[in-house]
Amino acid sequence: xxxxxxxxxxxxxxxxxxxxxxxxxxNEITINKDKSGTAFVGIKVNGIAGLINxxxxxxxxxxxxxIVRFPSQSASRIEGIEGISKVxxxxxxxxxxxxxxxxxxxxxxxxxxxxSLLGEEKKWFYPKMVKVSTHKVKIRNMSPFIKRYFEENDxxxxxxxxxxxxxxxxVIHLPSKVKDDSFNKGKLxxxxxxxxxxxxxxxxxxxxxxxGNSMKY
Numbered sequence: 001x002x003x004x005x006x007x008x009x010x011x012x013x014x015x016x017x018x019x020x021x022x023x024x025x026x027n028e029i030t031i032n033k034d035k036s037g038t039a040f041v042g043i044k045v046n047g048i049a050g051l052i053n054x055x056x057x058x059x060x061x062x063x064x065x066x067i068v069r070f071p072s073q074s075a076s077r078i079e080g081i082e083g084i085s086k087v088x089x090x091x092x093x094x095x096x097x098x099x100x101x102x103x104x105x106x107x108x109x110x111x112x113x114x115x116s117l118l119g120e121e122k123k124w125f126y127p128k129m130v131k132v133s134t135h136k137v138k139i140r141n142m143s144p145f146i147k148r149y150f151e152e153n154d155x156x157x158x159x160x161x162x163x164x165x166x167x168x169x170x171v172i173h174l175p176s177k178v179k180d181d182s183f184n185k186g187k188l189x190x191x192x193x194x195x196x197x198x199x200x201x202x203x204x205x206x207x208x209x210x211x212g213n214s215m216k217y
Contacts, residue, residue, distance in 0.1 A: 024169040024198065026097065033175045035106055035132050041117055042071065042090065042099010044169065074100040077116045083109025107132040136182075139170060141212030143204045150205055166201040174217045182216035193217075 024044040031037040071089035078084050083105035090097050100117075104110040107130060114129040115122040131138040146168065170186075177192035186197035195215055203209035 022165050022167060024167045025201075026099070026169050026171070028171040028173075029110075029130065030173040031132060031137065031175060036104060037110070038101065038103050039110060039113070040090075040097070040099060040101040041114075042074070042097055044097040071098055071100055074117060075102075077119075078102060078113045081109060081112050081116060084113055135176075136214065136216045137172060137174070138214040139172070139212050141210045142168070143199070143209060143211050146201075146211075147205055147208070163202040163205065164200065167198040168201060168204060168211050169196070169198040170211065170213065171196040172215065174215070176217045179216045183213055185213055186215075 026040060026042060026044040028040040029037060030039075071091045075087045075089050078100065079087055084102050085105075086103040088101045090099055090101065092098075102113060104113060107128065110130055110132075111126075111128050112122045115126065120126075127140060128138075129140045129142075131140075172195045174193050174195070178188055178195050180188075183195060186195045188195055195213075197213065199209050199211045204211065
């Protein structure tokens with residue numbers, strides 16, 4: 001199964017098993033003062049979806065194995081990248097998420113990791129997924145990529161109603177307070193150092209909603 005198809009396939013399985021829940025494709029980044037940090041990329045499950053037991057017999061064996069292997073395959077794509085360290089996998093839905101977490105030395109390492117997770121080698125002329133400069137962070141708009149992928153694989157979620165339970169969520173933790181007027185979407189934490197926002201997948205696919213952002217701190 002293609003790596004990207006596997007991600008969407010996991011969405012479909014979890015959504016069908018827990019329709020009262022929301023599933024987030026989560027991109028969570030913590031940035032330190034020296035521009036190093038930690039990132040998590042994967043799936044976050046909420047509500048009853050987090051209680052799903054992968055040992056249940058009603059899950060197809062191939063689907064079950066695909067879900068279990070997803071985090072380790074993600075980790076194998078980024079291990080060995082210069083500036084990437086402490087790679088950790090989340091392999092159980094009862095942990096609340098599936099995916100990979102890692103430390104990055106700088107934005108170069110972070111962007112190389114993102115492209116590797118997408119199955120590509122980062123070339124010098126490729127745009128940065130995340131740009132970290134002095135007191136500013138810019139997140140690339142991934143909506144065109146997401147929309148194109150769903151259009152090319154329209155059979156992965158044949159029930160369009162399932163999309164309303166699927167979100168693309170970004171969470172950015174910064175070393176100091178975010179300036180109130182410096183971002184165009186999202187909600188700040190009480191301490192002002194964390195910006196989070198979710199875009200429903202239905203809006204991305206049907207309304208061209210953008211999931212990019214920028215912020216100053």
